[in-house]
Structure formats: structure tokens, C-alpha cells
Amino acid sequence: MSKWFERHPFILHREIHQLSSHGDYRQVGIACNQVLLSAGTLLLRLNGxxxxxxxxxxxxDSTPFALPTVxxxxxELTEQxxxxxxxxxxxxITASLSKIKRLVYQRHQNSNGSLCLLEQDNVEQLGAETxxxxxxxxxxxxWLKALELGTPLPESKEVELYAHFPGKAAMRILLTETYFTTVGQQGRMYFTPLLQEPRKTLVHERLFIGAGILVDGAPMPPDDGTFWxxxxxxxxxxxxxxxxPARAQQATKQLKLLEGYWWQVVEEPPVIRDTGHLLAFLGEGDADQGLTRISSELKAAVADSRQPLLVGLRFTNRKGSPEWLVLKLEMPEMLQLPKGAPFRQRWVALSIEACPIEAFTAREYHTRNAGRxxxxxxxxxxxxVIGCGALGSEVADCLGxxxxxxxxLVDNQLLHPHNSMRHLASYAFVELPKATAVWNLVKLHNFFVKATPVIGNVLNDPLSKYLLPTGIGICTIADDNAEEFVNEQAVNLDRTIFYARALRGGKMARxxxxxxGQDACFHCLTLYKREQHPDFISVPEDERLPTIRNECNNPIRPASAADLKLISSLTSRLIxxxxQAPNPGPVNHWIWATEPLPGRPATQALPFVLETCQLPPHEYCSYCNALKPTAVAIQAATYSFVQEETIRRAGTETGGILTxxxxxxxxxxVLNASGPGPAAVHSxxxxxxxxxxxxxxxxxxxxxxxxxxxxxxxxxxENNNPSQTDLTSLAAIAYQLNYHTSxxxxxxxxxxxxxxxxxxxxxAPHCLVDLTFLSDPV
Known part of the structure; x- marks a missing residue:
């Protein structure tokens, strides 16, 4: 393949001209051979x-699609x-230049001395940005002027301190919220492997999470409910x-925790070459003072060479926020020191590496979701999440x-090996309840979500047993009977539920x-479908895709994981x-289609289309109409009969039933009313x-x-309001099946x-209604 300057000669000439003509750059030499290289001096003019x-x-060679390295x-290089x-x-060339690098501000410089000042970002435009x-x-x-003046630096990516260290530890450190305080000057810190498994050593673990720090001399923090x-x-x-603290010490001995020690330092640490350099930095230039500062804390830890020793340096960065450098100190395996060797000799023998650090706080962790x-x-x-199968598991993961x-997470089934072809969970979770498997994976992806698995069948218990006290639900069971039952209870409980299912082998979804009270419920949709309502989008079965198997009366139909992931992602996005919406929008029904639907122009014109519609509660839906104030009409003659019977027995109580x-x-x-009966008791x-x-x-x-x-x-x-006895009696009647009324x-x-x-x-609460009168039959 030809060189970039052979493919883009115009850009080559443009760069040569601009490099030689810029007023703040005095070029000494430029050459174009295997690469284009320019060298010279940048000139800053400040305050005379x-x-x-x-x-x-x-x-x-990726120019112009990649930036030149500065x-x-x-x-200054010579022309030769x-x-x-x-x-x-x-x-x-990079290796040669790094030997004469000048570190001006290492947070914006890579370890080879190159600057990281410009980032290309062409997400919002079509074509490369140059x-x-x-x-x-x-x-x-x-950038250089901002450094000299001490003003805020132009926005750009800051290189982590560890990137400049010649030795980089293979273990990454996650720091929780408790690390980002300004309290105290020194103390202990504790880390645990992210995945807890039995082990004999923590040396080879690669990912640790910092549970917290102990601050010497600081009071115990209040119990704010934080749980790790x-x-x-x-x-x-x-x-x-x-x-x-003794429990932490015991956990360290049991290899459940890794213990470290930290100090607050007055300035950002430099690239620390070795343990002697570290002592000089901690002693503010005096290695002996640094040794005195750490010896009381680290003497026992340095003597125990079984585990790596972590040293944390907390400092205030240019933005005024606390930041950390964590160093891993370890005794080389092949080094044999005499028994009883003094602390300083052991200290000097330790190797030193910088650990990659990542802030593991809720806000930092969710930054990548910002904007959406x-x-x-x-x-x-x-x-x-009701149903943790192929769809439900992916929806739960997206929401987490x-x-x-x-x-x-609600489900009553176990995970089988064949489920892993479409399910979020793998073979590793076989024979576990699906809800438990999904719970494990949700927590592995986001520690900040409070997730709870519930093993149960929604057909066997009231829905209120499974729903969280607040919030909404998403049901992906895709079983008409089960979802009708869920729907009936959810409407009665006034709880919002989304429903999602794959159709036609995953080629479509509803x-x-x-x-x-606002949207058509599950039962409403069956009524709309039955009457072939024009706004209801009917999706016929694909006869070419029969049921694969039937698991305990649960039909399993074919659909690829790729389709189900698309459907679950779309469902999650809608949820x-x-x-996030201050007020729910009017659209309440979505059909996703990858193939034409008869009579639907949108699906015939474009694949992967999303059709939407708005379906209100059906006028004949018994569930939805139960939410409305019930209209009651009474035969005029029936009302007169009851009224006359009341007046006839004024001063005592009387009554009867209504039919x-x-x-x-x-x-x-209400078309008729009984009297009290001859054996009734009145007082x-x-x-x-x-x-x-x-x-x-x-x-x-x-x-x-x-x-x-x-x-x-x-x-x-003269009181005609229902008494507490009346309310209790009618509530009991509503629940008793032999009365045939709800x-x-x-x-x-x-x-x-x-x-x-x-x-x-x-x-539901009782409600007062205004009677209307029916004309008496002739």
C-alpha cells in the first residue's frame, strides 16, 4: 500500500506550508521519507x-484520518x-524521541512524552474529521500558555498517572465513593477481588475493588445504610x-482482603522510579524522613512477603478534587534476603509498579449513559420483570x-443447557432458577442496582406478592392465560405494566x-382483535414455524437470539x-416488523419498521370499566316501592335485596327489590x-x-350515609363468589x-353514584 502523502498529495503540501509559516513555530527541519517529520521550536510570548x-x-501513515503525534x-533537533x-x-522515531522527551505536565502527556491534546469526534457528522x-x-x-499562567487547561483527555510509570501492575483497582473524601492524613485501606472464590493467594488476581479506608484519628462514620x-x-x-478493625485484619489473614496503607501528600506525585524515590517523595525530599513516616505502619507488612503491599497516595488534583495513585510493592520471587534483614534493606529490595485506577462511584459508572x-x-x-426467559433476561440486563x-426478577423455571442459545445466562448457571441466574448477571454488570430474585408462579399467587411496592412492571411470559391473569390484577391494583413478545419466529414483535384507565389493557386487545378494529394491528401466525417442543404446557417456538436481543433492546428503550417522561405519551402500542404485513403500508415499504398506535380502553372491557364510576339506573317503580317501605317503618331499620x-x-x-320478609327483625x-x-x-x-x-x-x-357496618358487609359480599357480583x-x-x-x-374504595331512572315498562 502506498504512503499517505502519495495518496493525499494536496494534504501533504498543505501541512508543509502551514508548518513552515506559523508565527508561533520556528521550524528547523522537515523531511518526508518513510514518514513526514517536522522539528523546531514553539514560541510563547507572555507579558513581554x-x-x-x-x-x-x-x-x-493513517494521516489525515489520525492526528500527528506532537x-x-x-x-532542539538538528536538520540532519x-x-x-x-x-x-x-x-x-517514537522510541528515539522519547529518549529526549520533556515532561511539562504529565497528565496531558503520554509516557513517551507525546501530547494528548486533541481528540477526533465525528459521531455527529458524516465523513472523517481532520x-x-x-x-x-x-x-x-x-495549552502551554495555560500552564505558564496557572489558568485552567483547555478541555482534553487527561492521561492517568500510572500510564507514565515504567512498571505497570497487572491488577486494576476500583475505588468506591468512600475513597473520595478529604478527611484525615493517613490510614489503612482494604481491597477485595471482585469475584469472590476460594484461593490460596491474591498475587495473581487482576481486578480488585476498594471497599473503603480507615482514617487514623477520624471518628467512625455514621451508619448510612451503605451495603457492600x-x-x-x-x-x-x-x-x-x-x-x-480486628475483623478486617482477620479477613486479610484469610486472604479475603488485601490490606494497604495510604498517606495524604501535598502535591501530585511524580513518576516514582523505585522505593528509594518513594521515600524521598513522602519525606518531601528527605528519604530518612520518609522512612520515619512509613516505618511504623509498614514494618510488619514488609516483613510478610506472601502478599503484595499496596501504598496509596491521595492528593488534590488541578480541579480541586481528591485523586489517588496506588502503588504495588512486591518482593521479587528469586530474591533471597537473610532472615532478620533490617526493614530498610527489605524496603529497598521491593519492586514498584503503578496500578490502573478507576473511580467506581454510581455517578462515574453511569456517565456513559448520559444524554439518553x-x-x-x-x-x-x-x-x-415478570418472566426471566430469553426476552425478560435481556430486558432486565438492559435496565440494570x-x-x-x-x-x-420473577420466574418459576430452572435454566436448562439448551436455554443458553437464547438466554442471557450461560451453561455456568444450568439448574439454577432463571431469576437467580439473571440476578447474578445483573449484579455483575452493575453493582449499584438493587436487584432481587423471586422464585414463584404468578398464576399461583396474587400479583401484589411479586410487584415491588412502587414502579412499573414488564411482562414477557408470552402466555395468554398467564398474562390475562396478570393484566386483570394489575388493572385492579392500578399498576402500569408493559408487555412484550416475539411474533412470527422473532421476525416481528408486539x-x-x-x-x-388510560391505555387499552390485555383484555381490551382481545376485544379489539375479535371485532377486527381498524386501529388494532393483527399479526397472523407463521405456519412454517411450528412449536418446537412443549415444556409443561409451555409451548416453545423458534426465534434467534439476534431477533430476541433486538426486541428486548427496543422494549427496554421504550420502558x-x-x-423518564414527566407525563406518559399517548402512544401505547408498538409493532416491530422485518417483513411486510398485509394492509400496513409502512411495513411493506421498509423493513425493520416500528409501527405505533394509540388504543384507549375498550368500551366493553369489564376490567377497565371497573375503574370508572359505575353508572346505576333504577326502575322508577322499584325506587318508589323501597321508598314507601322505608317511610312505612320510619324509626326502625328495614331492608331487602336488589335484583x-x-x-x-x-x-x-336495578329492576326489582324484595321486601324484608315476614320473619325479618326490625329495631x-x-x-x-x-x-x-x-x-x-x-x-x-x-x-x-x-x-x-x-x-x-x-x-x-335522617342519615343516609353508609355506616362502617354497611361498608364491611358490602365489601364481604363483593368477595364472595356465591353472590355473583364484584x-x-x-x-x-x-x-x-x-x-x-x-x-x-x-x-377498591366504594364510590357515591347518582341514580338515573328507567322508564317503567308498559
Missing amino acids: KASRYPAAFLYP FLLER EVTRLAASSFAT FEAHSIINRVVQ HFMPDSINSPNLLYRY VAYDVISQQAVT KAGVGSLQ IFRVIP LDHL GQLQPDGSIQ TTLFKRDVAYCQQFLADEEKAGRVYVGEWHSHPN KPVMLIFSRSGRGRCTVHPVG
Whole structure:
């Protein structure tokens, strides 16, 4: 393949011209051979003074799609050196220049001395983003001026301190929130392997999480409820770690923890070459003072060479925030020191490496979701995932990674080996409950999510047993009977549920939201489908994809993991949008399609289309209509009969039963009323109807096509509000199956005949309704 300057001669000439003509860069030499290399001096003019910074600009073969590497040097290259170096490879030139590098501010310089000042970001545009030599020189000069003036540096990536160390530890350190305080000057720190397994040594572990620090002389922190599930049980909170330091010591001996020691330092640490250099830095230039500072803390640890020793240096960075450098000190395996060797001899023999560090705080961890997921909002939300199969497991994982505060994972099945072809979980979780397997993986992906597995069958228990106290649900069971049952209870409980299922072998999917009273519920959709409503998108079965197998009456149909991942991702995105929206939008039904649907122009014109619609509650849905104030109409003659019976027995209580008809829209028609019966008991404080009489009355009414709809009775005074006894009685009737009504009517009259009507739906508060009158039959 030809060189970049042969493929882009215009850009080559442009760069040569700009490098030789920029007012702040005096070029000494430029050569184009194997690479393009320019060397010279950057000139800074500040407050009447000029500063000089020898520099070199090295262009890679990926130019113009990659930026030139800019080196600051201890001295200026000669023209002959430039010519000679340009004949070498990019790697050879980099190695040569790094030998004369000048570290001005190592946080913006790589270990070879090159600057990291510009980042290409062409996410929002089509085509590559390039920078010309003029722009690059201007950026470098701007950065150098900010350093000299002590002003904030231009925004750019900062290289971690450990990147400059010649020795880099293979273990990465995650620091929790407790590390980022400014309290104290020194103390102990504890780390544990991220994945807890039995082990004989911690030497070869690669990922540790910092559970917390003990600050010498600082009071014990308050118990704020923080819980570290990755820590040993007896010290799994900051409060317990402070309260029981002996437990931490014991856990260290049991190889459950790795112990370290830390000190606050006054300035950002340099690249520390060896343990002698570390002593000089801790002693602010005096190695003996540094030795005195650490010996009391580290003498025992240095004598025990079984585990690596971690030393932490906490400092305040340029932004005024606490930051850490963690060093791993270890005795070389082949080195044999005499028994009883003095501390200083052992100390000098230790190797030193810098550990990669990552802030493991909730806000830092979720930064990559910013812009699409508002963590402050999502972290306060709760979602119950009903069904942890192929779809549900992926949805739970997406919601967990997004930072949803609480997840409840509900499923009653075990994971089998063949499930791993489509499920989030692998063979490693076979024969575990699916809910438990998903819980493990969600926690491995995001420690900051509160997730709970629940093993149970939603067909066997009330839905309230499985739903979190707040938040919404997502049901992916894809079983009509189970989801109808979930829907019935969720609507009654006034809980929002999303439903998602793959259709036609994963080539399509149906996702819908049910906000009770606002959206069509699961039962509404069956009614819309039955009547072939034009707004309902019907998706026929694909006869070419029969049921593969039937697991305990649970049909398993083919669908690839790729399709199911797309469907679960789309479902998760819709849920996250809902959780973040101040008010739910009107669209409540989505059909995702990769193939044409008859009569749907959108799917025929474009694959991978998402069709949307808005379906309100169906007018004949018994579940949704139960949420509305029930309309009650009464035959005028029936009302008059009850009113006259009340007045006839004014001063005592009387009553009877009401019969009538339940209408498809949920309204109730009261068409007849019984009297109290000849054996009824009447008094000023009590009424007991004649049970045999009322039962015979009801039997006759049922033959005429009328059913029990409620009760009527009178009060001996002018109060026609239901008493607590009335409310308890009607609530019990609503729950009893032999009454055949889930919302009985109560008609109460005062002694003068003023009537009041209330309806008492099962599981919901009673409501006052205005009676309307039916015309008496002719």
C-alpha cells in the first residue's frame, strides 16, 4: 500500500506550508521519507517575555484520518537529525524521541512524552474529521500558555498517572465513593477481588475493588445504610469496617482482603522510579524522613512477603478534587534476603509498579449513559420483570445497565443447557432458577442496582406478592392465560405494566403499555382483535414455524437470539423513555416488523419498521370499566316501592335485596327489590332480613332473567350515609363468589325517604353514584 502523502498529495503540501509559516513555530527541519517529520521550536510570548519549547510533529501513515503525534523535547533537533529520523519507521522515531522527551505536565502527556491534546469526534457528522497543522500548533500553544499562567487547561483527555510509570501492575483497582473524601492524613485501606472464590493467594488476581479506608484519628462514620455485597459478611459496610478493625485484619489473614496503607501528600506525585524515590517523595525530599513516616505502619507488612503491599497516595488534583495513585510493592520471587534483614534493606529490595485506577462511584459508572438516560431520574425508579426467559433476561440486563434503581426478577423455571442459545445466562448457571441466574448477571454488570430474585408462579399467587411496592412492571411470559391473569390484577391494583413478545419466529414483535384507565389493557386487545378494529394491528401466525417442543404446557417456538436481543433492546428503550417522561405519551402500542404485513403500508415499504398506535380502553372491557364510576339506573317503580317501605317503618331499620342486570359496558340496572320478609327483625339499631324469603325471591328473579345486584336498607334517622357496618358487609359480599357480583350496589334511605346510592367494587374504595331512572315498562 502506498504512503499517505502519495495518496493525499494536496494534504501533504498543505501541512508543509502551514508548518513552515506559523508565527508561533520556528521550524528547523522537515523531511518526508518513510514518514513526514517536522522539528523546531514553539514560541510563547507572555507579558513581554518569550519562552521556547523544542518540539517535533510526527505524521503517522493513517494521516489525515489520525492526528500527528506532537512531542515536547529537551533540546532542539538538528536538520540532519530530522532527515535521518524520517527515513526510519514511525515506531523507531517514537522510541528515539522519547529518549529526549520533556515532561511539562504529565497528565496531558503520554509516557513517551507525546501530547494528548486533541481528540477526533465525528459521531455527529458524516465523513472523517481532520485538523490542519495551524489548528494543532494553536492548540499546543494555548495549552502551554495555560500552564505558564496557572489558568485552567483547555478541555482534553487527561492521561492517568500510572500510564507514565515504567512498571505497570497487572491488577486494576476500583475505588468506591468512600475513597473520595478529604478527611484525615493517613490510614489503612482494604481491597477485595471482585469475584469472590476460594484461593490460596491474591498475587495473581487482576481486578480488585476498594471497599473503603480507615482514617487514623477520624471518628467512625455514621451508619448510612451503605451495603457492600462483595465484602465479607462481618464487615460489609463502612460503619462495620471502622467499628471492627480486628475483623478486617482477620479477613486479610484469610486472604479475603488485601490490606494497604495510604498517606495524604501535598502535591501530585511524580513518576516514582523505585522505593528509594518513594521515600524521598513522602519525606518531601528527605528519604530518612520518609522512612520515619512509613516505618511504623509498614514494618510488619514488609516483613510478610506472601502478599503484595499496596501504598496509596491521595492528593488534590488541578480541579480541586481528591485523586489517588496506588502503588504495588512486591518482593521479587528469586530474591533471597537473610532472615532478620533490617526493614530498610527489605524496603529497598521491593519492586514498584503503578496500578490502573478507576473511580467506581454510581455517578462515574453511569456517565456513559448520559444524554439518553438521566441517572438522577432512573436511579429512583423501580421495575418488576415478570418472566426471566430469553426476552425478560435481556430486558432486565438492559435496565440494570441503564441504572434503574430497583429490579425485582420473577420466574418459576430452572435454566436448562439448551436455554443458553437464547438466554442471557450461560451453561455456568444450568439448574439454577432463571431469576437467580439473571440476578447474578445483573449484579455483575452493575453493582449499584438493587436487584432481587423471586422464585414463584404468578398464576399461583396474587400479583401484589411479586410487584415491588412502587414502579412499573414488564411482562414477557408470552402466555395468554398467564398474562390475562396478570393484566386483570394489575388493572385492579392500578399498576402500569408493559408487555412484550416475539411474533412470527422473532421476525416481528408486539409491545404494549397498560396504564389503567388510560391505555387499552390485555383484555381490551382481545376485544379489539375479535371485532377486527381498524386501529388494532393483527399479526397472523407463521405456519412454517411450528412449536418446537412443549415444556409443561409451555409451548416453545423458534426465534434467534439476534431477533430476541433486538426486541428486548427496543422494549427496554421504550420502558426507559416512559420512566423518564414527566407525563406518559399517548402512544401505547408498538409493532416491530422485518417483513411486510398485509394492509400496513409502512411495513411493506421498509423493513425493520416500528409501527405505533394509540388504543384507549375498550368500551366493553369489564376490567377497565371497573375503574370508572359505575353508572346505576333504577326502575322508577322499584325506587318508589323501597321508598314507601322505608317511610312505612320510619324509626326502625328495614331492608331487602336488589335484583337487575349487569350491562356489557359495566353499568348496572336495578329492576326489582324484595321486601324484608315476614320473619325479618326490625329495631332502631338492627335489621336482619328474612333469609328464606329473600332466597326464594332471588330464585324467582333468576328465572325471569334478573340477578342479584345489591342491597337496600333504611336508617331510623335522617342519615343516609353508609355506616362502617354497611361498608364491611358490602365489601364481604363483593368477595364472595356465591353472590355473583364484584361491585354490589347499596341503596340507603333516611326515615323520611331520601335515598343515596353507593357502589362497592372488590379491592377498591366504594364510590357515591347518582341514580338515573328507567322508564317503567308498559
